[in-house]
Amino acid sequence: MKWTRKENLFPFTENNKRYHTLDYFYKKEFHSKIFKVSLNAGFTCPNIDGTVGTGGCIYCSHLGSGDFAGNEQDDLITQFEQVKNTVCKKWPNSKYIGYFQAHTNTYADIDTLKEKYESILKLKDVVGLSIATRADAITEECLTYLEELSKRTFLTVELGLQTIHEETSKLINRCHTLECFEHMVFELRKRNINVVVHIMNGLPNETKEMMLDTIRYLNKLDINGIKIHMLHVLKNTKLGQLYLENPFPILTKEEYVDIVCDQLELLRPDIVIHRITGDPKKEDLISPDWLLKKFDVLNSIDKELVRRNTYQGFGLSSDNFRKKIISENLRSHDHVYSFDTSLKTLQFLCLLTPKGVLKTADDTNIYDLQNDEKGKLSFIYCNEPKLLCRNNITIWLSLLNSKGIILIESSHPNKFYKEIGEEIFFLDTYFYIIKKN
Ligand code: SF4
Numbered sequence: 001m002k003w004t005r006k007e008n009l010f011p012f013t014e015n016n017k018r019y020h021t022l023d024y025f026y027k028k029e030f031h032s033k034i035f036k037v038s039l040n041a042g043f044t045c046p047n048i049d050g051t052v053g054t055g056g057c058i059y060c061s062h063l064g065s066g067d068f069a070g071n072e073q074d075d076l077i078t079q080f081e082q083v084k085n086t087v088c089k090k091w092p093n094s095k096y097i098g099y100f101q102a103h104t105n106t107y108a109d110i111d112t113l114k115e116k117y118e119s120i121l122k123l124k125d126v127v128g129l130s131i132a133t134r135a136d137a138i139t140e141e142c143l144t145y146l147e148e149l150s151k152r153t154f155l156t157v158e159l160g161l162q163t164i165h166e167e168t169s170k171l172i173n174r175c176h177t178l179e180c181f182e183h184m185v186f187e188l189r190k191r192n193i194n195v196v197v198h199i200m201n202g203l204p205n206e207t208k209e210m211m212l213d214t215i216r217y218l219n220k221l222d223i224n225g226i227k228i229h230m231l232h233v234l235k236n237t238k239l240g241q242l243y244l245e246n247p248f249p250i251l252t253k254e255e256y257v258d259i260v261c262d263q264l265e266l267l268r269p270d271i272v273i274h275r276i277t278g279d280p281k282k283e284d285l286i287s288p289d290w291l292l293k294k295f296d297v298l299n300s301i302d303k304e305l306v307r308r309n310t311y312q313g314f315g316l317s318s319d320n321f322r323k324k325i326i327s328e329n330l331r332s333h334d335h336v337y338s339f340d341t342s343l344k345t346l347q348f349l350c351l352l353t354p355k356g357v358l359k360t361a362d363d364t365n366i367y368d369l370q371n372d373e374k375g376k377l378s379f380i381y382c383n384e385p386k387l388l389c390r391n392n393i394t395i396w397l398s399l400l401n402s403k404g405i406i407l408i409e410s411s412h413p414n415k416f417y418k419e420i421g422e423e424i425f426f427l428d429t430y431f432y433i434i435k436k437n
Pocket of ligand 1: 045048055060102103160
């Protein structure tokens with residue numbers, strides 16, 4: 001294996017992605033190429049028809065945030081077959097998930113829901129359904145049916161949350177509470193139904209810290225996936241009208257990328273990322289223009305994570321931080337000494353130094369090291385601080401080459417190490433980096 005300085009240490013990936021992509025998840029789950037076919041089943045929304053609100057969420061388009069769904073005039077099978085016919089020319093062995101996307105797709109009587117869902121489910125090569133809805137629009141009767149449905153197919157319910165902050169929720173006219181959302185997540189997960197949550201970055205008046213709070217909150221819930229959207233202002237929406245009357249700040253691409261990378265670092269690594277940017281239609285968009293270059297946004301997120309040498313869930317564990325320091329400081333030919341003899345650490349060190357020399361506290365002692373490694377070691381890793389002390393530090397330093405470092409981990413601050421090196425506190429651990437020079 002060719003080792004690169006910024007090797008990707010994220011566990012749920014097979015390529016350069018440093019977050020848990022939907023492609024990766026589908027590959028593991030279905031062992032096949034999966035396409036989600038967006039459908040418009042002609043539903044409306046309780047936040048539009050006056051049941052819980054009127055006018056809808058202020059960013060919602062006339063197509064009920066289903067701008068890439070099929071044409072409502074066509075029946076569901078025609079919508080589905082149109083997409084499938086195109087896809088299967090290129091990927092003949094693909095499987096499909098019917099995605100009920102436009103408006104609120106549980107907002108009808110149970111017979112109507114059954115008829116619509118089942119009409120797609122019975123089609124050849126359909127392996128699942130994804131149903132986008134609101135937390136306040138799933139009845140007890142519907143929950144019972146969804147539970148039964150989830151035993152027959154791969155069922156996901158997508159809930160629009162956007163933000164945990166009540167003042168923003170009021171501003172965007174979401175018209176249901178965080179308690180209502182949390183209750184529905186619990187009811188769905190209790191029935192073993194997959195839950196994906198939509199959030200939106202860049203909502204008016206929200207700071208970066210508020211957006212990170214939304215992630216911190218979701219980490220505590222038993223959700224399976226997340227869709228991260230960038231707020232975009234569309235023509236013929238309430239938001240569009242407000243923006244044209246009184247333009248408010250919209251995130252730049254750089255700000256968005258920075259916020260998303262911070263969010264990914266905070267997010268549990270098992271949560272699958274179903275979407276990481278917005279995808280508006282050019283003819284409907286007022287702002288921001290940069291959102292039209294979807295691949296540029298995706299590439300920028302990838303690049304930023306490489307630059308930081310972090311990944312999804314990085315900020316949740318000091319173990320990850322240790323890996324970052326080690327991977328940034330080791331090269332393939334380095335000579336390394338480790339006080340930590342656990343298999344996990346040794347495998348990791350071997351991976352990073354495939355052509356180097358690895359010695360451990362188990363198989364060598366300081367006198368052998370002085371004979372064999374004096375001035376040669378690039379890295380000494382110590383997770384038991386008491387083994388490196390004022391009395392012997394000079395000997396250990398003498399083993400390092402001119403660029404060599406000692407990394408010490410401790411659960412308590414250490415005055416001596418701080419005097420001779422750099423102290424970094426990350427989560428519950430003190431890291432000390434001591435250089436020869
Ligand atoms: S809940 Fe969805 S469909 Fe209803 S108004 Fe909001 S964005 Fe539109």
